[in-house]
Amino acid sequence: MKLKMVMRELRSSPMFFIIFILNLSIGMVGLSTIEVFKSSFDSALTAKSKSLLGSDISVSSRIAITKDTLEIAKSNLDYSEMTRNRSLYSMLFNGEKSRLVNIRGLGQGFPFYGDIRSKSGKSFRDLKENEVFIYPELVGQLGLDVGKEIKIGSQMFKVAGIVEEDGSAGFSMGQLAPRLYLKNEVLDSTDLIKPGSTIWTGLHFKMAKELSDKELVKTEKNLKSKIIDSSIRIRSPQSNSERVGRSMDYLSDFLGLVSLCGLFLAGLGLIYLFRGFLLKRRKDLAILGFIGMKKKDIFKIYTLKLFFLGLFGSLLGIAIGSAFSPVIQTMVSKNLGINIELQFSLATFFVTMAVGVASTIVLAPALIIPYLRVDQKALFDHDTSLSNNISDYLLFIPIVLFYWVMAIYLSESLIIGSAFIVVFLIIIGVFFPVGSLVLSWLGKLNPKLSLSSNMAFKYVTRHKISTLFIFLCLFISTSLMTLIPSVKNIIGAELSMPAEERPVYFLFDIQPEQVEELKTFVTDKKLDLLNISPMVRGRLVKINGEGYDPEKLGDLTREEQREQRSRNRSANLSYRDHLVRGEEIVEGRLPKRFDFERDEVAEVSLEQRYASRLGINLGDELEYNILGMPILAKVVGFRSIRWTSFLPNFFISFGPGILEDAPKTFIAAIGKGEGDVNDQLQSDFAAKFQNVSLIDIQSSLKRVATIMESITKILVTMSFIVFLVGLLVIYSLIAHQLESRRDDISLINIIGIRFSEIRKSIMKEMALMSVSAVVVGITLGQLVAFAVAKFQFDLNYIFSSTEIIGFAILIIVLSILISFSSFNRFIRK
Known part of the structure; x- marks a missing residue:
């Protein structure tokens, strides 16, 4: 019986049925698209997981892997093959031309899974000792081709192939330098590896028998429990895939939150539409109660109706989202160079369907229960208002909880998800x-306006609910549409500062005996040597006497993952008794010189955000391990570092007197000065300091800017979908308002006011709401942009006038056109 009543209700209100489903389906488009994209990306990573790692288990570190660690790994793994890989950055020479490359020395038999092949089809496994594979970028940069002789360190090599297929490449959105592959055995002969050189060493194991992903993860965890060393990275194919996909995860999480804004806007429209529908059905509700139907049965009938509306809307939304997914796929592929084959899984379908249906079901308590109080008097009463109880506001809790859970699910962060919902709750x-209150106050005014303007003003101030809903939709859409380009432009302006204000080259792996020679070289070239600093490798062992055990954590949020990565890793340490360019003390003081006879612990200053991530306060005691020697240090200061200056600096800086005798290298930057910066300078430098890695900052910034521009395009596209959702909601609200004002419009027309004048009034209504909403939306968007610039990136705020004004005009014009179209359609009916 209940089902028959629901179907009869749906058939009797076809227009409401269509508008409701369209609102929900368009609101679901963004979410459906992102779920398909995330599912496809995760599936692609899973399919490539073993080839990405190249083995079943890897044990790697930026410091030398000790014999004890090697023996523990061997004794705890049932393996059939083991090999050693090494990776470092250095300069590649083709005659007088040189470029920074990522040199990867691969051991015998590697990769155990997947392959590295050249365009000619040659496999890396067939490479000879004097041959290398190069990435395609080097062909254009250095004019290389197959058969060319190149110089790496002190040795000459022959280019045997240009890489076309690299199973270990993953989904990279930009890399510091192109890769070059050679045999690991010949890497020592290049004389590039010096004491303290930055070099990754990896041990790779192929298990004796084939293990599933779960078994390999279990093996990984078991080995981690045996090797208690935070400088060692132990990975299985699954954990390595998670690391490789982390940057895309952040992008998809943010896209998910943007799509949630679209669902939220659609939810506002659904609340308004269903509330209006119930208002029309209030006498039907009274009759159902009068003939003896229980309130819980009435509630079930209308909840069941919401269920079917959610079901149909979700199906349409998934269909549209699936059709739109290739657009996002193309944008990601074209702009970020990440090729993903779309896969439509049943899991994704059911998750999206559940979200869509739940988004309508949670509306039931807040919308239906107040109307259950309608009694038989409603049959003879023309007053449509409902008595409001304070308890009615508690009925909105399921809606808040739903969007809160969705925000956490999409962002994979309790803090970000909660902050997202808190902002929306504050706004609403x-x-x-x-x-x-503002509309009530404006309603008391009596401005002297033209007839159409006066009608528009009166309708805006008197029809508060529809005015506020339309205003909110435009307001949120405007904030999103202007916020993302603004943040991009603020960061872009910082990255595009004049070359005179930033270094041109960044240097690392400078040996102590090369420092004076480097200073002489820079002086002779009339350049500036900036922030030359010693760098010592160490690892954080304890904070206030407590060691860190990552195995205590279960499923991690984004913040817990970041803290784990910050704590559970080796660190670059430095020492000095002064501040350098681009930093300042924000709390505490600089560390003083350590005296072995008087002082019990050394002193250290930390970068403030690094300290915050680890939960470290002033006065805390840290224990570092440097080549097996424990060093205690008390935190005496926090520093603010302007990283966008691209000057060398460190999260951790000791005072003098404690680290001078530790093995170290130096890092530095080269400023333009009065000299000429060109390819010849780079070649002269590389020829004189073959082991020192040189990064061209300008080229790196161009890559960063390109990636930022690409990500912005994707985010703005998703924001535009949210804007379209807002426009559809507005169209629905206007159509509903015109229908409810049918008698008023007919009466006004009868007394002599032409439809053209009424149309003008409707358009002025929308103009008034859209202009005010756009102004408030831009204000909020720019306040958020200012906060992000100031507190997240420590940058100067910039008002992006051209883009913001362009978006504002677009939103206002489209809103007015919607009102024009809606009125014309209403008149034709």
Whole structure:
């Protein structure tokens, strides 16, 4: 019986049925698209997981792997093959031309899974000792080709192939330098590896029998429990895939939150539409109660109706989202160079369907229960208002909980998800009461306006609910559409500062005996040597006497993952008794010189955000391990570092007197000065300091800027979808308002006011709401952009006038056109 009543209700209100489903389906488009994209990306990573790692288990570190660690790994793994890989950055020479490359020395038999092949089809396994494979970028940069002789360190090699297939490459959105592959055995002969050189060493194991992903993860965890060393990275194919996909995870998480904004806007429209529908059905509800139907049965009938509306809307949304997914795929492939084959899984379908249906079901308590209080008097009463109880506001808790859970699910962060919901609750909690008061105050005014303008003003101030809903949709859409380009432009302006204000080259792996020679070289070239600093490798062992055990953590949020990565790793340490360019003390003081006879612990200053991630306060005691020697240090200061200056600096800086005798290298930057910066300078430098790695900062910044521009395009596209959702909601609200004002419009027309004048009034209504909403939306968007620039990136705020004004005009014009179109359609009916 209940099902028959629901179907009869749906058939009797076809227009409401269509508008409701369209609102939900368009709101679901963004979410459906992102879920398909994330599922496809995860599936691609899973399929490539073993080839990405190249083995079943890897044990790697930036410091030398000790014999004890090697023996523990061997004794705890049932393996059939083992090999050793090494990776470092150095300069590649083709005659007088040189470029920084990532040299990867691969051991015998590697990769155990997948392959590295050249365009000619040659496999890396067939490479001879004097041959290398190069990445395609080097062909254009250095004019290389197959058969050319190149110089790496002190040795000459022959280019045997240009890489076309690299199973270990993963999904990279940009890399510091192109790769070059050679045999690991010949790497020592290049004389590039010096004491303290930055070099990754990896041990790779192929298990004796084939293990599933779960078994390999279990093996990984077991080995981690045996090797208690935070400088050692132990990975299985699954954990390595998670690392490789981390950057795309952050992008998809943010896209998910943007799509949630679209679902939220659609939810606002659904609330308004279903509330209007119930208002029309209030007498039907009274009759059902009068003939003896229980309130719980009435609630079930209308909840069941919401279920079917959610079901149909979700199906349409998934269909549209699936059709739109190739657009996002193309944008990611074209702009970020990440090729993913779309896969539509049943799991993704059911998750998206569940979200869509749940988004309508959670509306039931807040919308239906107040109307269950309607009694038989409603049959003879023309007053459509409902008595409001304070308890009615508690009925909105399921809606809040739903969007809170969705925000955490999409962002994979309790903090970000919660902050997202808190912002929306503040906006709604402040907006509706304040907006209602403002409209009430404006309604008391009696401005002298033209007839159409006066009608528009009166309708805007008297129809508060529809005005506030339309205003909120435009307001949120405008904030999103202007926020993302603004943040991009703020960061872009910082990255595009004049070359005179930033270094041109960044140097690392400078040996202590090369420092004076480097200073002489820079002086002779009339350049500036900036922030030359010693670098010592160490690892954080304890904080206030407590060691860190990552195995205590279960499933991690984004913040816990970041803290784990910050703590559970080796660190670059430095020492000095002064501040350098681009940093300042924000709390505490600089560390003083350590005296072995008087002082019990050394002193250290930390970068403030690094300290915050690890939960370290002033006065805390840290224990570092440097080549097996424990060093205690007390935190005496926090520093603010302007990383966008691209000057060398460190998260951890000791005072003098404690690290001078530790093995070290130096890092530095080269400023333009009065000299000429060109390819010849780079070649002269590389020829004189073959082991020193040189990064061209300008080229790196161009790559960063390109990636930022690409990501912005994707985010703006998703924001535009949210804007389209807002426009559809507005169209629905206007159509509903015109229908409810049918008698008023007919009466006004009868007394002599032409439809053209009424149309003008409707358009002025929308113009008034859209202009005010756009102004408030831009204000909020720019306040958020200012906060992000100031507190997240420590950058100067910039008002992106051209883009913001362009978006504002677009939103206002489209809103007015919607009102024009809606009225014309209403008149034709």
